Amino acid sequence: MRDTNSKLIVSVGTLPDLVSLREAVLKTAGYRVVSAFSEAEALAKIYSGECGVLLLCYSVEEESRKHITKAFREVCPEGRIVSITNQPLKQSPDADAFVYGVDGPEVLINAVRGDMTSDSPIKGAA
Secondary structure: OOEOOOOEEEEEOOOHHHHHHHHHHHHHOOOEEEEEOOHHHHHHHHHOOEOOEEEEOOOOOHHHHHHHHHHHHHHOOOOEEEEEEOOOOOOOOOOOEEEEOOOOHHHHHHHHHOOOOOOOOOOOOO
16 A cells, blocks of 8 residues: 655665755654665665655665656656755756755755745756
8 A cells, every 4th residue: 555645755865874864854844754775775665655755865876766766656656756966956857856955954845845936946846
């Protein structure tokens, strides 16, 4: 059974300190966060029905990002993908929203909620 709760976030990254920090911020904002540190872990969570929001860190290699986003779109078609970048204008075509990694917790929370505005430097797709 899929959990399509928009309060559920699957956070994927290979840098444990960053993943843990984002997890703490999002939990404080009321989200349930499950973290994965590898492609295999992320795919296991997705295929077990962990839907809602997929949060992808820039630390995930490009080939792994492709596999993870493809699986998420197939299993969780109503879910959102938020990509965290380490360059202000680098965006992934597979993501619904983009966050520049140093923008701070408010920007991250807004992207997860889908509240990015049209004048944000990196914004979510409508």
